[in-house]
Amino acid sequence: MSREGAVVFVVDDDFSVRESIEDLLRSVGHDVRSYDSVAAFLEDRRVDHPACLVLDVRLPDTSGLEFQQLLLTQGMNLPIVFITGHGDIPMSVAAMKAGAIEFLTKPFRDQDLLDAVHAGIALDRRRRADEETLASLKERHASLTPREQETMALVVNGLMNKQIAAALGLSEMTVKVHRAHVMRKMNAASLPELVRIADSLAGMTTRA
Amino acid sequence: MAGWRCFQNSAKPFIRLRRPITDRREEEPDAPMTDATGRHPFLLTTAAPNRRQRRLAWGILAALACALLVAAPFARLILPGTEIVIPAYAAAAFLVEILTSALLFALFSVDRSRSVLLLATGYLLSGLLVLPWALTFPGVFTPLGLDPDIQVTPLIAAVRRLGFAGIILAYALAKKGRPGDRIRGPVGRVIAGRVALVLAGAAGIVLLAVLGAGRLPAFMQDARNVTPLWSVVPAASVALYSAGLAALWTRSRSTLDLWLMVVLGTLLIEILLISYLGGATRLSVGWWAGRFFGLASASVVLLVLLSETTTLLARLARSVRSERLARESRLTAMEALSASIAHEINQPLASMVTSASAGLRWLDKDVPRVGEARSALERVVRDGHRARDTVDGIRNLFRTDTRERVPVDLNRLIEGIVRRSEEETRLGQVSIETRLQQSPLPVTANPLQMEQVVSNLVANAVDALSTVTDRPRIVRVTTRSQGGSALVTVEDTGPGIAADIRDRIFDPFFSTKPEGMGMGLMFSRSIVEDHGGRLWASDNRPSGAVFHFTLPSGPASGAEAGR
Numbered sequence: 001m002s003r004e005g006a007v008v009f010v011v012d013d014d015f016s017v018r019e020s021i022e023d024l025l026r027s028v029g030h031d032v033r034s035y036d037s038v039a040a041f042l043e044d045r046r047v048d049h050p051a052c053l054v055l056d057v058r059l060p061d062t063s064g065l066e067f068q069q070l071l072l073t074q075g076m077n078l079p080i081v082f083i084t085g086h087g088d089i090p091m092s093v094a095a096m097k098a099g100a101i102e103f104l105t106k107p108f109r110d111q112d113l114l115d116a117v118h119a120g121i122a123l124d125r126r127r128r129a130d131e132e133t134l135a136s137l138k139e140r141h142a143s144l145t146p147r148e149q150e151t152m153a154l155v156v157n158g159l160m161n162k163q164i165a166a167a168l169g170l171s172e173m174t175v176k177v178h179r180a181h182v183m184r185k186m187n188a189a190s191l192p193e194l195v196r197i198a199d200s201l202a203g204m205t206t207r208a
Numbered sequence: 209m210a211g212w213r214c215f216q217n218s219a220k221p222f223i224r225l226r227r228p229i230t231d232r233r234e235e236e237p238d239a240p241m242t243d244a245t246g247r248h249p250f251l252l253t254t255a256a257p258n259r260r261q262r263r264l265a266w267g268i269l270a271a272l273a274c275a276l277l278v279a280a281p282f283a284r285l286i287l288p289g290t291e292i293v294i295p296a297y298a299a300a301a302f303l304v305e306i307l308t309s310a311l312l313f314a315l316f317s318v319d320r321s322r323s324v325l326l327l328a329t330g331y332l333l334s335g336l337l338v339l340p341w342a343l344t345f346p347g348v349f350t351p352l353g354l355d356p357d358i359q360v361t362p363l364i365a366a367v368r369r370l371g372f373a374g375i376i377l378a379y380a381l382a383k384k385g386r387p388g389d390r391i392r393g394p395v396g397r398v399i400a401g402r403v404a405l406v407l408a409g410a411a412g413i414v415l416l417a418v419l420g421a422g423r424l425p426a427f428m429q430d431a432r433n434v435t436p437l438w439s440v441v442p443a444a445s446v447a448l449y450s451a452g453l454a455a456l457w458t459r460s461r462s463t464l465d466l467w468l469m470v471v472l473g474t475l476l477i478e479i480l481l482i483s484y485l486g487g488a489t490r491l492s493v494g495w496w497a498g499r500f501f502g503l504a505s506a507s508v509v510l511l512v513l514l515s516e517t518t519t520l521l522a523r524l525a526r527s528v529r530s531e532r533l534a535r536e537s538r539l540t541a542m543e544a545l546s547a548s549i550a551h552e553i554n555q556p557l558a559s560m561v562t563s564a565s566a567g568l569r570w571l572d573k574d575v576p577r578v579g580e581a582r583s584a585l586e587r588v589v590r591d592g593h594r595a596r597d598t599v600d601g602i603r604n605l606f607r608t609d610t611r612e613r614v615p616v617d618l619n620r621l622i623e624g625i626v627r628r629s630e631e632e633t634r635l636g637q638v639s640i641e642t643r644l645q646q647s648p649l650p651v652t653a654n655p656l657q658m659e660q661v662v663s664n665l666v667a668n669a670v671d672a673l674s675t676v677t678d679r680p681r682i683v684r685v686t687t688r689s690q691g692g693s694a695l696v697t698v699e700d701t702g703p704g705i706a707a708d709i710r711d712r713i714f715d716p717f718f719s720t721k722p723e724g725m726g727m728g729l730m731f732s733r734s735i736v737e738d739h740g741g742r743l744w745a746s747d748n749r750p751s752g753a754v755f756h757f758t759l760p761s762g763p764a765s766g767a768e769a770g771r
Contacts, residue, residue, distance in 0.1 A: 016590070085554040107561040
């Protein structure tokens with residue numbers, strides 16, 4: 001079992017519960033850090049690893065559900081597994097709608113918690129990989145000259161070299177040269193791949 | 209089930225608490241408690257008049273007496289040609305009396321007393337007879353071709369006047385407050401039957417008078433003047449009115465009685481003006497004055513009755529609303545409480561389960577990690593003890609006072625609860641009866657818990673009747689001594705308990721009501737058993753359910769219990 005680099009955060013105000021969950025997760029090889037409140041969790045040093053948060057709903061200062069909303073508004077994509085001593089349906093619906101991985105009522109089956117945590121870590125790992133890819137694409141796009149960026153925008157919109165040349169006031173030959181640079185610098189083997197890269201970049205910028 | 213044991217002696221917060229009746233009583237200090245027969249305290253028939261109402265009643269009578277004195281000198285003056293006013297007068301009198309009758313029938317539908325029904329009938333008869341009286345009045349409807357025997361009108365007038373006076377006297381005499389003075393059965397049918405009877409009676413009288421023309425007693429010499437025979441009618445009326453006044457004065461003092469006394473006083477003044485001061489001559493000043501004073505005072509009485517009814521309804525609506533709010537807040541409090549208890553218990557349970565799972569996983573490894581497994585098991589033991597402490601804490605929280613047992617008279621306790629259920633039973637059109645053992649029924653018990661048991665059973669019975677439409681909705685509470693125990697039964701005429709749920713009605717969280725918590729019967733049973741008694745259910749004949757419970761009979765000195 002490989003738990004390389006992943007961290008599970010546990011936030012529960014009950015010492016016994018916290019301790020037992022921590023032990024359970026450690027028994028299957030997870031790296032666990034536990035906190036008795038949201039504030040303690042926020043104060044701790046951030047780690048740059050795939051992670052998952054096991055969060056109690058009823059907490060002394062900020063409730064688990066409130067904290068979920070707070071993370072959402074700050075754009076922090078930390079997968080959350082909720083645990084609660086008295087879950088009701090509206091509460092679980094709200095949590096799941098806001099993107100929680102799972103909503104478990106205490107006492108829960110150990111396998112349910114472990115499955116949820118694994119799913120959360122996998123999701124976070126995928127998200128981090130996507131973000132890394134996007135970052136490198138953005139870097140490469142930034143390395144294009146302004147003319148090359150203009151050319152790329154028109155190419156991915158489906159314009160032919162002749163049309164691009166007319167639009168930019170260049171010779172068709174020059175456009176061909178720019179286009180070859182674009183393909184090489186963006187590391188695209190074909191036109192469809194370039195289009196996909198452009199879509200990823202557009203998706204990222206609109207999300208930001 | 210372990211979670212439930214802790215509540216067995218501690219039902220207090222979960223069962224219907226005492227009704228918040230006190231606020232309403234404070235609001236209306238004049239309102240009496242229900243009388244010995246357990247009648248509604250806020251109806252015209254039972255509420256005692258307050259000082260303002262008495263003053264208004266005396267004011268009306270005094271004003272009429274003054275009017276009598278003013279009109280007296282001109283009483284014998286004839287006003288010819290005033291026949292045309294008779295239809296207007298008759299229409300007004302008809303409306304006032306029919307409306308009063310409708311109001312009284314409505315009162316009967318809640319109160320169900322025979323005397324109110326009688327009174328409503330009297331008003332209806334009197335109102336209906338105004339029409340033929342005016343139609344047969346000589347010279348009024350002659351253009352329409354109506355010109356009956358001149359003896360028809362006085363005959364109708366005599367029947368109307370004497371009949372009404374007789375009915376009010378009968379009402380006053382019947383109003384002795386016997387407990388059995390209630391009419392059972394569907395209200396709508398009773399009222400419809402009564403109205404049909406009165407209609408038939410009135411039509412019969414008119415028909416007889418018209419057909420028997422020529423053989424009728426000669427009350428009139430001509431269209432204006434009466435014969436000496438007529439003098440019997442006013443004399444008899446005066447006698448009946450006086451007797452009615454005397455009966456009302458001595459027997460009862462409800463708001464309705466007060467206004468009936470005003471009505472009788474008015475009628476007395478009216479007949480004095482018409483028949484004695486006015487010389488019984490039609491269309492004389494005395495004759496007209498009597499009628500208009502009578503009509504004016506009848507209208508005032510009607511308005512007063514209407515406004516009293518509206519006030520009572522408003523008060524009822526207010527108290528129902530506050531009751532509902534109180535119940536909702538009780539439910540919310542219960543939900544919050546049960547959620548927090550669930551949380552307290554689930555917390556150690558969760559850590560025990562999780563620790564045990566972790567321990568198993570440490571042992572399941574290729575090289576079992578005994579040290580880790582051991583510390584996991586130690587946590588299981590620690591959390592088990594912690595769970596027990598939590599449970600003990602909750603028990604102690606609710607244990608307060610429930611161990612306190614004092615001598616209680618069950619009869620008195622039940623009477624109090626029945627009285628407080630009046631609002632709810634009246635709204636559900638349920639009659640609640642008590643058949644309590646004559647002598648006190650002493651037991652040693654916690655009065656608050658016993659109240660919860662009884663009011664819970666009564667409330668269940670009332671709720672069970674909500675779907676019943678084809679038979680009387682009755683809840684009957686009975687008590688008696690049986691061997692060394694006190695036996696209490698609560699019966700209803702509802703649909704009864706279906707066979708397939710009979711075994712589950714005492715289970716926690718089992719309820720047939722959509723908003724029910726399913727705890728009432730379970731707690732009632734555990735309270736009764738905690739007191740050394742038994743609680744069980746059986747069928748009622750022909751339909752419905754009976755809940756019985758026994759308690760060991762208490763000290764012989766139970767007479768001063770229940771305080």
